[in-house]
Amino acid sequence: MSQPVELQTAGDRKTRHQTADVKGKVVEHLWWLNQEDYTEETIKGRTQILKQLEKANVNLLNPDEVRDFIARQNWTPGRRANVIYAYALFAKWANIRFTLPRISIPEKLPFIPSEREIDDLIAATTKYIAAFLQLCKETGARSGEIFRLKWTDLDFENANVRIAPEKGSRPRLARLSTKAIQMLNQIVRNHDTVFLGRYKNSRNLLRTFLKQRKRIAAKMGNPRLQQIHFHTLRHWKATTEIPQNQRHTSRDANAWAQKNTKHAEIHTTRSIRRRRYLHM
Secondary structure (H helix, E strand, C coil): CCCCCCCCCHHHHHHHHHHHHHHHHHHHHHHHHHHCCCCHHHHHHHHHHHHHHHHCCCCCCCHHHHHHHHHHCCCCHHHHHHHHHHHHHHHHHCCCCCCCCCCCCCCCCCCCCCHHHHHHHHHHCCHHHHHHHHHHHHHCCCHHHHHCCEHHHEECCCCEEEECCCCCCCCEEEECCHHHHHHHCCCCCCCCECCCCCCCCHHHHHHHHHHHHHHHHHHHCCHHHHHCCHHHHHHHHHHHHHHHHCCCCHHHHHHHHHHHHCCCCHHHHHHHHHHHHCCC
């Protein structure tokens, strides 16, 4: 008995063609992000967002459809902002006219642990994770900057490290403590970079850290340790050092924060300093 033939309408073929076109555009856009030196974490985050929109059958080539979809979602303000920014960049790249919806994110103070809590966490992790955290703590650098460090960036004789910038920041030189140098000397030098010899990418290192952090927080009976992330150490670095300069004017504090966080623009420093670094 012959099987019935499923007829395909012109509309069905058109829909499949549009879907294939959108997928191709997304792949091209992600390749462009890579070529423009966006960080690995940024690319992965944007990839997830655009693919989730695709999965929801949202036509990314139709900005009005995207706006309507976003408006209907019961997302947190932060999640909504991330989706809007991800699509806005895609639209700009694809020459699609897209008017940004109003974005309002409630300000909240970041979690700043005590130095004792940071040191307890570092001491309980494995040597690679410990060295990574110690560098984040001492330099105030972004995790991506630390992950990409090469052995040639480290000057053990003069106890400093050269930080290559990301996200439009500026290059800088940071001092290293004897403790950090000792921790780095325990790492096997089987790769040009310090941490790629152990972890194939930054997300692999992050997953390892999260597993260890969960175990350590439970063992020490301190749930606050679960709130410590790589960027937490960047916040801690700034908040613990700016108050030592209370005699400085607001302009001096802005200059200090920009110098040590290496934001490329002073207005970025002022905004973040007001919302994060001077909450104490």
